[in-house]
Amino acid sequence: xxxxxxxxxxxxxxxxxxxxxxxxxxxxxxxxxxxxxxxxxxxxxxxxxxxxxxxxxxxxxxxxxxxxxxxxxxxxxxxxxxxxxxxxxxxxxxxxxxxxxxxxxxxxxxxxxxxxxxxxxxxxxxxxxxxxxxxxxxxxxxxxxxxxxxxxxxxxxxxxxxxxxxxxxxxxxxxxxxxxxxxxxxxxxxxxxxxxxxxxxxxxxxxxxxxxxxxxxxxxxxxxxxxxxxxxxxxxxxxxxxxxxxxxxxxxxxxxx
Numbered sequence: 001x002x003x004x005x006x007x008x009x010x011x012x013x014x015x016x017x018x019x020x021x022x023x024x025x026x027x028x029x030x031x032x033x034x035x036x037x038x039x040x041x042x043x044x045x046x047x048x049x050x051x052x053x054x055x056x057x058x059x060x061x062x063x064x065x066x067x068x069x070x071x072x073x074x075x076x077x078x079x080x081x082x083x084x085x086x087x088x089x090x091x092x093x094x095x096x097x098x099x100x101x102x103x104x105x106x107x108x109x110x111x112x113x114x115x116x117x118x119x120x121x122x123x124x125x126x127x128x129x130x131x132x133x134x135x136x137x138x139x140x141x142x143x144x145x146x147x148x149x150x151x152x153x154x155x156x157x158x159x160x161x162x163x164x165x166x167x168x169x170x171x172x173x174x175x176x177x178x179x180x181x182x183x184x185x186x187x188x189x190x191x192x193x194x195x196x197x198x199x200x201x202x203x204x205x206x207x208x209x210x211x212x213x214x215x216x217x218x219x220x221x222x223x224x225x226x227x228x229x230x231x232x233x234x235x236x237x238x239x240x241x242x243x244x245x246x247x248x249x250x251x252x253x254x255x256x257x
């Protein structure tokens with residue numbers, strides 16, 4: 001379970017959600033410092049200070065964290081802070097970004113673009129693998145179809161397909177895939193049955209006040225109930241719910257040099 005806010009909005013909010021998802025049983029914290037938004041007038045994130053707040057949350061909770069990188073120039077300042085990089089759906093075919101991340105010794109989560117075929121998604125992953133980064137995680141987050149009832153159409157058949165055709169771990173983002181908190185728990189159950197290795201969930205202590213995608217966020221209590229349910233269901237599929245790994249020590253400036 002990877003959980004946290006869509007965007008880090010401030011120290012108090014970031015730490016409160018990190019504490020809540022840790023208590024609920026999440027293994028990894030998610031949160032955005034750099035936020036690509038459809039409208040230039042929407043909240044764009046706190047930038048590097050937001051990443052630093054996530055590192056502070058890691059120090060307090062013990063949860064490693066993942067955050068989105070949008071451009072090659074952000075890799076160097078983010079590197080000593082993050083435990084894993086996320087490539088968002090908009091950047092799935094940003095080949096210069098992928099090439100730059102292929103030389104990084106940290107995991108990279110690659111989200112599927114909502115208009116991408118499976119082949120295009122896997123070839124984007126090949127840019128990372130071919131460059132030497134073997135820590136690639138695929139993320140299905142819904143595709144665009146003629147459906148207008150949910151935010152996207154969550155393509156869970158692709159999870160089973162990609163698990164069959166590749167050696168890569170696959171996780172699912174039902175928050176973006178549905179855009180509806182009431183649909184997240186059923187889609188997490190379905191993701192488990194489809195063979196997904198994890199889920200990426202948006203959580204907020206006050207969704208109505210969130211600066212980014214609050215309408216699709218779970219509350220901490222809903223996350224805790226969902227984690228309990230998955231703990232009970234996972235053994236039926238020969239699986240178990242992973243605990244939080246120990247975050248690696250951040251390298252010193254001399255070690256990075």
